[in-house]
Amino acid sequence: MSGGSELGAKVTRAFAVARNEGPRALAQRFARHAYERLDAASLVEPLLDDDIADSTRVDLPVPAERPSRSQPLRIGWLMVPPAAGSGGHTTLFRMIEAAEQAGHTCELYLYDRYGGDVKAHERIIRTWWPQIRAGVHDAAAGIPGLDACIASSWDTAHVLARRGTSPMQRLYFIQDFEPFFYPRGSMYELAEDSYRFGFRCIALGDMVAELLRSEVGITPDVTEFGCDTSVYRPLPGRERTGVVLYARPSVPRRxxxxxxxxxxxxxxxxxxxxxxxYGSEVKDLRFPATQHGRLAPAELNELYNRSIAGLAMSFTNISLVAEEMLAAGTIPIVNDSLHSRADLVNEHVGWATPTPNGIAEALSAAVTRADRASAALAASRSVRQFGWAKAQADVVRVIEHEVYGS
Known part of the structure; x- marks a missing residue:
């Protein structure tokens, strides 16, 4: 085909897309073409090449002597910059808050593979998690002068192995089995390798702990999920009339x-x-929906109290959303799997076959039951009332044991 004919064919296809699917669909096609031509896929790689560690070569120093238990610790927490309201960061900040309440000094080290503004990231932290007193630093400037540093994701575990080279104890707070975030390939293997660096691993929940044992061959410390029942609870005088979804189109596991x-x-x-x-704004839905965007916890509890049931989808570790819905009296519909059931043992959950019709039928069953009011009350009462206190105590205990010794 000649150059002119090929160009003409492309223009014809473009007009057809615009006519049949609309200008947004045409713009998406152009964006996809540019993405492929410019190799933009490399931007999803969360680490710079020089920050990738190798478990077969990791050999990191630890202090020659242990500090006295009378001496408060200086603890670093290594993380990627949080988005406003991030659930995973909220859980991590609960552990940091507990360490600060135990008398230790905490420092946050942010790893931004794209070289973002640390001050801008700090403003988000101070706005959304104002209880945190820790200083905020750029991990690229080094991770010095700590008794211990805790990685919080597979990429930050690599950074800790590469940049945390001064003598310290190193730990790893693991909220999910992160290789499952990717197809089998480079990132899957690099994520899995992070569990072999020799850091002391703290698994959140039985699902993660069992996979670390069976897939990697390590034995982690294990703590359990909590739920902030001071926020997520039934509110008087609210009428439940709708259903709710936490929408994260860009996160496949959701x-x-x-x-x-x-x-x-x-x-x-x-x-x-x-x-x-709520969550991300979604365009081109084929059904009417009220979109709330990002909500603060108290606003989210208000929404749950107006909802009969909600979808709490997660295809790796269980989402915190499910138990928060329960605490508010909203019946969570959860995709059924062994992984989901490992840490959500509750008779009020609606388990759904993970197909469109299976999920729709489970949601339909929840909204048509005759005992909706009593079901909401029973669901709320079924949630444990100790919040995150046990997990917080466990994490602080493990850190102190790793640094001070027995």
Whole structure:
């Protein structure tokens, strides 16, 4: 085909896309083409090449002597910069808060592979987690003068192995089995290798702990999930009339595609029930929905108290959303799997076959039951009332044991 004919064919296809699918679809095609031509896929690699460690070569120094237990510790926490309201960071900051309350000095080290403004990241931390007193630093400037440093994700474990080279104890707070975030390939293997660096690993929940044993062959310390029942609770005088979804289209493990198809089917079955979305704004839905965007915890509890049921999708470790819904009296519909059930043992959960119709049917069953009011109350009462205190105590205990010794 000649150059002119090929160009003409491309223009014809472009007009066809614009006519049949709209200008947004055409813009998406152009963006995808540019993404492929410019090798933009490399931007999703969360580490610079020089920050990738290798478990076969990791040999890091530890202090020659242990400090006295009368001496407060200086503890570093290595993390990627948090987005406002990030659930994983919220859990991590609960552990940091507990270490500070135990009398230790904490320092945050942010690893931004793209060289972002640390001061801008700090403003987000101070706004969304104002209880944290720790200083905020750029991990690229070094990680010096600590008794211990805790990695909080697979990429920060690599950074700790590469940049945390002064004598210290090193730990790893693991909230999910992160190789599952990727197809089998480079990032899967690099994520899995992070568990072999010799750091003391603290697993959040039985699912993560069992996979670390079976897939990697290490034995972690284990703590359990909590739920902030001071925030997530039934509110008087609220009428439950809708259903709710935490929407994260850009995070595959949150199952948005399945959830969207399920809600489309649900709307066909129950056109009178309002559908609420929070989290990311979603365009081009084929059903009416009220979109709330990012919500603070108290605002989210208000939304839950107006919802009969909600979708709490997660295809790796269980989402915190499920137990927070329960605490607020909202029946969570969760994709059924052994991994999901490992840390969510509760008779009030609606377990769904992870297909569009399976999820829609489970949600339909929740909104059509005759005992909705008593079910909401029973669900709320089923949630443990000690919050995150046990996990916080466990994490502080493990850090202190690793640094002070027995």
């Amino acid at each position: 199952g948005f595609w399945l959830a969207r198809l399920a809600l489309q089917r649900f709307h066909e079955l129950h056109p009178d029930i309002e559908i609420h979305l």
